[in-house]
Each structure stands twice: as C-alpha cells, then as structure tokens.
Amino acid sequence: MKAEFSSYLNGIAPGLARLIALLDDFDYASVLAADSVGFAVRVGQKNMSVENRTMTTERGAVLRLAKDGLYTEYAFNRFDPEKPEETAAAARKAREGQLAVLAAAGAGIYETGILPDEPWTIDAAFDTEETPEGTDQASLLASLKQISDEGMTLSENLVDVRLAAQTTHISKLFLTKNRNLRQTYVYSEAVVLPIASKDGKMVMAYESLSGRVGPELFRGLSGKVAAAVKTTEELLGSDSIEPGEYDIIASPDIAGLIAHEAFGHGVEMDMFVKGRALGADYIGKRVGSDLVTMHEGALCATNVTTYAFDDEGTPAGDVVEIDRGILKTGICDALSALRLGTVPTGNGKRENFEHKVYTRMTNTIFDSGESTLEEMIASISFGYLLEGSQSGMEDPKHWGIQCIVERGYEIRDGKLTGKVVAPVVMTGYVPDLLGSISMLSRDRGVFGSGGCGKGYKEWVKVADGGPYLKAKARLG
Amino acid sequence: MNEMLLELLRTHATDGWEVTDVETEGWEFYFIGHKLDQSRTRSTRHTTVCVYKKSEDGACLGKAGGEIAPTATRGEAEEMIQKLLFQASLVKNPYYELVQPAEAAAPAPDGEIPSPAEIAADFLAVMRNLPETETEDINSYEIFANNKKRHFMNSEGVDVSSSYPSSMIEVVVNARKDGEEIELYRNYTSGSCGAKELAESLSRTLAMGRDRLLARPTPVSGKLPVVFSTDAAVALYRYFISRLSTGMIYQQISDWTAGKDVMEGALGDRFTVRSARDLPNSSANAAFDGEGAPIRDETFLKDGVVRANFGPRQFSWYLGQRDTFLPGNFVVSGGTKSAAELREGTCLEAVEFSDFQVDPVTGDIAGELRLGYLRENGACRIVSGGSVSGNMREALKEMRASGEARQYDCYSIPAVTRIEGLTVTGAV
Numbered sequence: 001m002k003a004e005f006s007s008y009l010n011g012i013a014p015g016l017a018r019l020i021a022l023l024d025d026f027d028y029a030s031v032l033a034a035d036s037v038g039f040a041v042r043v044g045q046k047n048m049s050v051e052n053r054t055m056t057t058e059r060g061a062v063l064r065l066a067k068d069g070l071y072t073e074y075a076f077n078r079f080d081p082e083k084p085e086e087t088a089a090a091a092r093k094a095r096e097g098q099l100a101v102l103a104a105a106g107a108g109i110y111e112t113g114i115l116p117d118e119p120w121t122i123d124a125a126f127d128t129e130e131t132p133e134g135t136d137q138a139s140l141l142a143s144l145k146q147i148s149d150e151g152m153t154l155s156e157n158l159v160d161v162r163l164a165a166q167t168t169h170i171s172k173l174f175l176t177k178n179r180n181l182r183q184t185y186v187y188s189e190a191v192v193l194p195i196a197s198k199d200g201k202m203v204m205a206y207e208s209l210s211g212r213v214g215p216e217l218f219r220g221l222s223g224k225v226a227a228a229v230k231t232t233e234e235l236l237g238s239d240s241i242e243p244g245e246y247d248i249i250a251s252p253d254i255a256g257l258i259a260h261e262a263f264g265h266g267v268e269m270d271m272f273v274k275g276r277a278l279g280a281d282y283i284g285k286r287v288g289s290d291l292v293t294m295h296e297g298a299l300c301a302t303n304v305t306t307y308a309f310d311d312e313g314t315p316a317g318d319v320v321e322i323d324r325g326i327l328k329t330g331i332c333d334a335l336s337a338l339r340l341g342t343v344p345t346g347n348g349k350r351e352n353f354e355h356k357v358y359t360r361m362t363n364t365i366f367d368s369g370e371s372t373l374e375e376m377i378a379s380i381s382f383g384y385l386l387e388g389s390q391s392g393m394e395d396p397k398h399w400g401i402q403c404i405v406e407r408g409y410e411i412r413d414g415k416l417t418g419k420v421v422a423p424v425v426m427t428g429y430v431p432d433l434l435g436s437i438s439m440l441s442r443d444r445g446v447f448g449s450g451g452c453g454k455g456y457k458e459w460v461k462v463a464d465g466g467p468y469l470k471a472k473a474r475l476g
Numbered sequence: 477m478n479e480m481l482l483e484l485l486r487t488h489a490t491d492g493w494e495v496t497d498v499e500t501e502g503w504e505f506y507f508i509g510h511k512l513d514q515s516r517t518r519s520t521r522h523t524t525v526c527v528y529k530k531s532e533d534g535a536c537l538g539k540a541g542g543e544i545a546p547t548a549t550r551g552e553a554e555e556m557i558q559k560l561l562f563q564a565s566l567v568k569n570p571y572y573e574l575v576q577p578a579e580a581a582a583p584a585p586d587g588e589i590p591s592p593a594e595i596a597a598d599f600l601a602v603m604r605n606l607p608e609t610e611t612e613d614i615n616s617y618e619i620f621a622n623n624k625k626r627h628f629m630n631s632e633g634v635d636v637s638s639s640y641p642s643s644m645i646e647v648v649v650n651a652r653k654d655g656e657e658i659e660l661y662r663n664y665t666s667g668s669c670g671a672k673e674l675a676e677s678l679s680r681t682l683a684m685g686r687d688r689l690l691a692r693p694t695p696v697s698g699k700l701p702v703v704f705s706t707d708a709a710v711a712l713y714r715y716f717i718s719r720l721s722t723g724m725i726y727q728q729i730s731d732w733t734a735g736k737d738v739m740e741g742a743l744g745d746r747f748t749v750r751s752a753r754d755l756p757n758s759s760a761n762a763a764f765d766g767e768g769a770p771i772r773d774e775t776f777l778k779d780g781v782v783r784a785n786f787g788p789r790q791f792s793w794y795l796g797q798r799d800t801f802l803p804g805n806f807v808v809s810g811g812t813k814s815a816a817e818l819r820e821g822t823c824l825e826a827v828e829f830s831d832f833q834v835d836p837v838t839g840d841i842a843g844e845l846r847l848g849y850l851r852e853n854g855a856c857r858i859v860s861g862g863s864v865s866g867n868m869r870e871a872l873k874e875m876r877a878s879g880e881a882r883q884y885d886c887y888s889i890p891a892v893t894r895i896e897g898l899t900v901t902g903a904v
Contacts, residue, residue, distance in 0.1 A: 008547075046727045047790075050563040052542030052556075059545045060520065073516040078546045094517035098503060101593050102512060105600040110511035141566050159728045195729065195837065200869065202729065204837050240865075243697040243901035274508050274616045276648065276659060335514075354518050356506065393831035393844065397659040400861065402830045402844035425863040425901065427844045455646060456663050476697070476863040476901025 002125040003184040006035035006171035008059065015081025016061065016175055022088040027114045028066035030176040032311055033079075034353050035059045038132045038168030043144040044160045045152060050137065054166045055451055056461060060353040063091050064312075069111030071335065072098065075354045113338045115312075119178040124308035126185035130214035132167045140165065140218060147192070151225040155233060157196040161225065165190040167215045174313040181313055187304040187461070188217040189449045192224045196232035203422075205231035205388070205406065210448035210463065212306045231388070235407060238422035243476040247383030248426075249376050249411070252445035255466030257389040257403050259364045260452065262430045263287070263294055263321055264464065265394030267330030268347075268359040268454075273339050277396035279330060287327045288434030293367040294322040296331050298346055301363040303463035304448035311357055312348035319345050325434075333359040351458050358454050366466030369440025376439045376470045377411055384408035384475065385416065386424060389447070399430040408475065425476045433473055441468035478523060481544060481553055482629070485525070488557050490564075491537065492528035492574050494630040494767065497521070502622040503592035509614065510604065517592075518622075521546045527560035528631075531568065538567030539790075572793035575768040577633040589639050590668050595621035598669035599645055606675065612682040615648040615659060621669075634768035641668045642759045647678060651685030658688045660828065660847075665885045667757045684827065688847045691860035693903035694824075696850070702864055702898040703818055703825040707884045708832035708843065709893045712875075713808045715868045716749050718836035720776045722787030722795050729837055732782050733795075739780030744875040744896075746780035747810035751803030752888070760804025760886035769801035779810065804886055811877030811890040818878060818894040825849040826864055839868035841898065861903025871895045 016031050023029040038054040060077035074091035144163045151161035167188035174181040189210040196203055207224035209217050250258060263279070271277035279287075298306050298316035309315055312334040320328055332340065333348030336359055349360035377385065388406025395401065403426040410419040448463030478497070485493045502518035526541040540563035544553050590598075599619045608614060620643060627637040642665075649660045660681050664674060704712065719738070724730035732738055739746050753771045754761045764770055767789045776784050785797055792800040819825060825848060826832075832843035842865045850857045874897065877890030 044727070047569055048567050050538075050540040050567055052540070052559070052563075057543070059543075059547070070512065071514045073514065075516065075518040075520060077520045077522075080547075090519065091517075094519070095515070097593060098505070098515045098517065098596075101597050101600070102505070102515070105597065105604065107505075107507075107600065107604075108511045110508050110513045137563060138566050197728075202838055204835075240899065243899060274648070275650075275657075276615060354502075354520060356504070356514065356516060391831070391833065395830055395844075395846075397657075398846075400830060400844060400846070402863070404833065404842050423838075423840050423842060423865070425842045425844070425865050427861065427863045427901070427903070455661060457644075457646070474862070474901060474903070476865050476899060 001128065003128050003131065003169060003186050005125060005182055005184045008035045009033055009171055009173045012079060012081040013173060015079065015084050019084035019087055020175055020177060022085055023065060026065045026067050028117065030064045030174065030313060031061055032353065033061035033173045034171065036168055036170045038166060040164065040166035041137070041141060041144065042162065042164045043141060043148055044162035045148060046160060048141065054168045055459065056168050056170065056352070058352040062353045065091065065095065066114060070109045071112060073356065112335060115334055115338065117176050117178045121180045122182065122308060124183040126212065128186040128214040129216045131186055132169050132215060135167070135215045140215070147222050147225055151194060151229055154226060154229040155196060157198045157232065157236060158229065159195045159197050162193040162195070163190070163221060164193070165218045165221070174309065176313065179313050181309050183308040185212055185307065186214045187212045188215055189304060190218050190221050191449055192221055192228045194229045194232045196236055198236045201236060203232050203235035205235060208447065208449035210304050212302050212304060231407070234420045235422050238407060238420040241408060241421035241424055241475050245472060245474050247380045248471055248473045249385045250469050250471065251385065251387040252465050252467060253389040253447050254386045254403065254405055255366050255469050256447050256464030257392045258401070258433065259294055259366050259466055260361060260462065260464040261392040261394050261401050261403060262434060264296065264361040264364040266396045266399065266430065267321055269330040269332040269340060270336040270359040271396050272330065273336050278399050279327060279396065282327045283329065285327060286325050287431050288322055288325040289437045290325050291369055291437050291440050292322050292325050292434050293320065294365065295319065295367065296321050296361060296364045298362040301365055301446045301463060303363055303446050304461045305362045305463055310346045310348045311350045312344070314344040314346045314348060317346040331359055331361070333357055349460050351460055355458060358458060360454070360460050361452060361462045363446065364462065364464040365444070365446060366440070366469065368442050368444045368467040371439040371441055373441050373468050376441065376468060377416060378414040379439065379470065380411045381413060383411050384421065385411060386426070390423065400427065401430050401433060402427055426473050427476065428474050433471055436472040437469050439470035443467055480550055481523065481525070484554055484557050488561060490527050490561060490631065491530040492631045494526040494574065494628070496524045496766065497627040499625045500622055501592055502620065503596045505596060505619040507617050509616065525557070525560065527557060527564050529561055529564035530571065535571055536568045537571045538564040538569060540564040540567065569790065570794060572790050574630050574632050575634050575789060589623060589641055592621040592623050595641055595643055595668045598671050602669065602671050602675050606678055607682060611653060612649065612651045612685050615650045617648065618646045620644040628764065628768050630768055636764045636768055638762060640761065643668055645674065649681050649685050651689050653689045656689060658685060660685050660688065665759050667759050667761060670757045684847065687858050688860060691847060691858045694845060694848065694850070694859040694862035694900065695902050695904055696900055697902040698900065699897045700900045701823040701894055701896045702900065703823050704893045705825060705891065706827045708826065708829050709889055710884050710887050711832050711834040712893060713887065713889045715834045715836060715839060716747065716777065716808065717806055720749060720782065720785050722785045722791040722797060722800065725785060726791040726794050734782050734784060736782045737780055738777070738782060739872055742780070742873050745810050745812050745877055747777060747808060748775065748779060749777040750775040750807050751786065752805040752807050755805040755883060755886060755888055758805050758886045762804050765802040771801050771803055806886065807888040808890065809881065811879045813876050813878055815878045815880060815892040818876060818892045819851065822852050823894065824900055825851065834868060841866040841868060841871065862901045864898055864900055866898040871898065
C-alpha cells in the first residue's frame, strides 16, 4: 500500500500558502513543514521501553526568506492556519532584531543570489507493507522478548540480549510561490545487541536491519541473534592488534564506513564554499585506484534516506562522485550551489525543522567488482578481514580518516586462522587508502541503521555500503 | 502548562504521569570568515508526556512516552494519552515510585537570564576581537544562543520550573604556511557566552594551529604513556561517571556499587567524583533533574572507593537507592601531580583528536591523533597521524592527574591526565 500523507499538513497547507503570499516582498520565500510520527521499542532481560519518538519524528515548520543577498530562517511549531499574518509578523520581527544586533557588531554579509523557483508539483507516496500507526505493538513486544529470551540460551557468558526496533512515517510539505511538493514514506531500522562478560572483560556486538520499509522489517530480527551472539564469543577471546600497516579486506559495512568518511563528507560542497575540503582542488584528478567508483544520492539505493525531494525542495539525485578512481564531482545543497555556480544535487538536509540545511549524505556506496571474498582472502599472506562498523570521523581538510572497527579476523597464507583482534582503529590518508584498493567483490550491502553528524552535531539519517574490498591500511 | 492536557491526564485511568514542557527562544548566526552566511531564529514549544500503568497485581509498572504538539486538538491529545496508556500496559518492568513532592526542590529563583540577543552579541564581540594574523585566522563559526523555560509536573504533585540560557559555538580555525593550510575544529557548549574563557581557548587554538603546520607523521608504534591536556580527557572521566550510574549497575554492565575499591592495586592517583548543582556558566545548572528530583552536591566516588550511585528514578529504586537523582554537572578530582611532573620522561601529549572515544560498556579507548607532542630523551617533536587506543580497565591501573582543574561546560576535571601504557600507532 501507499503511505498516507499527513492530514495535519493537508489541513495547514492553505494557511502556509497564505503565509508565503504575505511575504511576497522578499526576494525568495519558502516553507518546509514536517509531520513525522513513529515509535521506538527496546527490550532486554532487565528492562523494556516504548517511546513514540525516533530520531526523525517532528511536527513543525521553517520559513526561509531572502532579501538583499541575505538568507534568514524562522522555525516555529505553533502555527495557526487561520492567522498566518501572526507568523509572518513574528518572522519579520525576528529578522529585524537580528539585523540590528549584526549591524551593531559591524558584521558584513556573505551575499548570495536568489534561489530558483521554477514551477514543480509532486505528490510522492512510497509503498510500505505496514505503518507505525498500524503496528500491533503487543505482538511486537512479545516477539522481541521471546527473541531476547532465546538469545540468552546461546551462551553462558551473556549478560543481556537487547533488541531495539524503530519505525518512522515521514510526511513533508514544501511550498514556495511556484512549488507545491509533498512526500510521504515509511522507514524502519532494528538492531540486536548482545552483551557478554567473562573474567572481567565485557563486550558488546550487534547485527542490524534497515530499509525504506514498514515495521515488517522487524520480522528479520530473529535471524540475526545467533550471529551477534557468536561475535560476542569471538570478542571475549580476542587479542589486541599489533599496530602496523596491513593488507585488509573491509566487509561491506566497513566499506560503507570508508565511503562515508572518505568521500562522503570529503565532497560535501558547503565545505567547498568555506575552503574546508581538499576535494575542491581534486575534481578531475585521481583519488583512488581504477577499481573505485562511488555513487551518492537518495536515488542510488533504496534505504532509510531515499526520498523524492530534499529539505530545500530540490529533486533527489544519483551522483557519480568517483568514476574509476577519478573524482568527478561532489554533492551540494541549493545555497552552496548558488555560491559555487553549480547545480544542487538533492542533498540539502536538516536534522529537523528547527535546524539549518547543510549539504548532507544520503546513500554513499562503492560499486561492486569482479572478485569473490574467497579469492580476496586467498590473495593475502598476512592481514585482516575487518567487520563491524562502530564509528568514524571525517577530516575533509586533510583527508585523514578514522574508522573504529569492532573486530578483525587474522588471515595468514591465504586462510583465516581463527584469531580475532578487537577493537581495531583504522587510520590513514584517504587517497592512499582508496589508491590501495586492489580487489572488490561482486556482491554488496547497504546499511542504514546509524546516524551521521556534521562535526559533532546536526544528526541525520544516512545509509552507506559497498562490496568487500581489499586495500592496505594502518591499524592500531 | 497546557491546562487541557493536565485535565485529560487527571481524568484518564493512569497510575501516574509526568509532563515536561520546554519553550525555546533561539538565535543562530552562521559565519563564513567574518561574513554572515545565514541567520536563524527559533520559537518553539515541546510538551513531552509520560504515562504509567501498573499491572493488575501491582508488581509491574509500565511507562510510555511521547510528544503532544502545541497545535494538537483536544481529540488528538486524548488519542495520544489513550495510546500511551495502552503502550504502558504492555511494558512489564518492576514497580517503582515516581518522585514525590516532599523530595522535590523548591524552585530556584531565576537570576538574570540574558536574552538570546544579548548572548549572541557577546559571542559576536569575542569573535571579532581574536588575535588573528595573516597566517592564523578564523575560517568559519556558528553561534547558537538559546533561552529556555522548562516546567515539569507529575501526578504526585511535583511542580517545578526554571529558566536558563543554553549556548553553543562551533569554530573552525585555519593556519597556513608555505602554501599548506590546516584547520582545527572547536565546539563549545555553555550557559551564556563565557567570553573570557572562550577568547582564551580560541587564542590557544590559534597558536596550536601554528604547531600543527610543523607536525610530522607520528613515528612510533607501541606502548607509551599518553598525556591528555584538552577536552578529550572528558571522555576518560565520563567512563567513571557511567560506571557509577544505577542504570548500568542494574543492567549488570557495571559493578561499581557502594564500598567497591575501583582502583584496587592501582599505582596511580585515587580519584573522587561528585556532582555539583552549579558550575560556573555550565549549560547543565539546574535545581531538579528530568524527573523532578532535586539535584544536590554529593560525592559518589571518594579516593577510588564507591560511596553512592546516581541515576534515573527507575533503576535507583530497584537498587534501593531511593534518594538519588540524575546530576547535570560533575567534578572529578584526586590528582596529586603538577602538570610539569605529568609531562616528564618519555610520553605522547595528545592535544587534538579527530574523535576521541571511550566506550562506556567495554571501556575501549580509541582516537585518531591530529596533533600531539612526543617527548623523548629531553626533546619534543610535534606529531600528527596514527592513533591512540587501549582499555579503561587497564588504564585505571596507572592513571595520574594534576591537582589543578579545568572546566569543560558541565565537567570539571583535572587539567592534565597521564595514562601509562596506551597503544600508540604511528603514521609511518
């Protein structure tokens, strides 16, 4: 079935259109309104919880206004559709107050052109089998508890088997004088987190699921428990890695982490505007081996951040960032595109209506290759197969990369030895890392169970992935 | 508070409820260099409701929470409360009591709360008067100045409110030499601006930028003493704080219960951890926590031995620690050395990481090094690249700190901390 667009947004849409009309003296005026609902349930041996809130639930709106080269925004969530003039007056007053403080401080303006406003109407409703609103939560909680209970029987070292499942029904409305855009879709994500302890050592593993699907996704959780518990046993028996440079095979989730940190953040073009990204100087130049092709865009995979238009009313895209090792382009929000003289790519995203738009990732994915995992393992005399993405950090200015990896499986003489090292900190220089990629597997995975910050804030949903890839990396 | 909502809560068959109402007036300025990129204002209200429902035998208490939008109609609010009641009936956690009025703090008198405009103006003044040069300057910055009003009520009669400022500034500093340019990133949270501390810290950062230009790839790999003298050290002490939480203890992640010597056999300093209701210009200064429990100064870890725990009402109740709360500010002390002593001998002083992390469950330590000072044989080299890793269980065996303290928003910690035997992975 199709996800159903918010009746609340339908109800206030005429009032928001009047609000835009009341601000016609501005060079540009748009409003983004969101009404996204969902829930998150958490179940373990010691506690359970239900919250009608996820990372992306929200109800509110934000006005974007431009005048004399300056863009200002006003975020609000007490809109009366019968009295749009009150909101218009409040937005004007807020802008004037800020301009007075700026003038007193002697601050200049980074002048920016006027955003285009060609007519476009879309009413996108994406398919979903179930919705958050229609979920049988009693059955869901019971099934998650049963999975946790059964998981606890798999190892005597387990302290807990926790499960988390969350689902969100997104509805967004974007209006300008000439645009009337609506979209609605459901995405869901779930994770199983076993925690184990032995001889004072405590470890935690995870297996996750995600997709632009409804809560039917959660039925796949039971099939993930055994693998996650097995990982805790491996982690309990793991050693520290001897620091050094190694041949590595990055599993699809680690490949995704590399894609995200290396050339996801590295080519967010709002960073080009600020001179904060080396990528700006490398367009058309080699940044990886011939095997490296990378896509970014809401349309290059179907996962948690696959939408019809972004938070600035730009159509979703699919950008080839790296083509056979050559950096082709970056991703761009609409204001940065104006400043750089390029076109926006549908990557203008907000944490929610209260936050500013930045250039943000959607799906960031390496293309697949021609090898098998077995061939890749057989090609390594001493190295590690890395699995379990924990976290990463970008460094677009210097092309450093930090990836914290849950575990590494030792490979010697072309075979897995059974020895596990954990955790593993992978660092390096991005072009060196991508330049060393020498094999890619035929299959690939896409993962969307995490969030992404810009620096240390502005959290949004993203997905990333790729095939198994063989490279050289520094591990510690 | 929304009277319609309170009436609905009182007339539905809940076994308890909590309402938290937060109104925010926020100003934001985004600069590229010193030119205004965008300005933003926020005027929002968020009302969060938790509904509780007992099991028939009274042994269990379920809770479900959600937000009721300020634009919600009576019908929408009632529908949400009925949904929460149903969801709470599905949640089977052992029974516990909500915070009672007798325990709750009298509302703290609101001092002079600066407006977002005043806070933003203070930030602007600091940023325009930094000691920038042709080779070290500000790339960009983002100012967030908020004024918040929080009102908490529960079914037991707790009714407390407060007004407070909450601010943040993100600053990117550039330094350049011979065609090479580097950046350093800073993110400061605070109550209001804290102009003096911000100016001092950013001046130090500008100087640090010069050093980063001189840095060479970290040459060593192996075990080394590592000295922490910047905000990365907060992550080390957050590990202590998380281990003391009743939530971690009840769920068997931590065994830091009263009487335990968590530094038994350790060769280093014995640390003390306490809560502080107020720290200068902290963004977490508050008279009561998120469940209406009064916040006070209390010592949880004294010279390495656990005296008490803290945490959310639910888990604290289960552990029999019914007079506790969730602090906003923490003070860690116990260092016995001077900063100079901690820098003696061979060591890596790590001052800049890409993202330094300490896992509260496993204790794993990890971070890519962006700037460090490697001291060996009386010489000091400026280094960059590679990583620092280890585990807090091992680190506690030989961890020393300075008696001098430094405050990072809601954490006051030793200004300098040294851990023996962390793994340093070089960049060559």
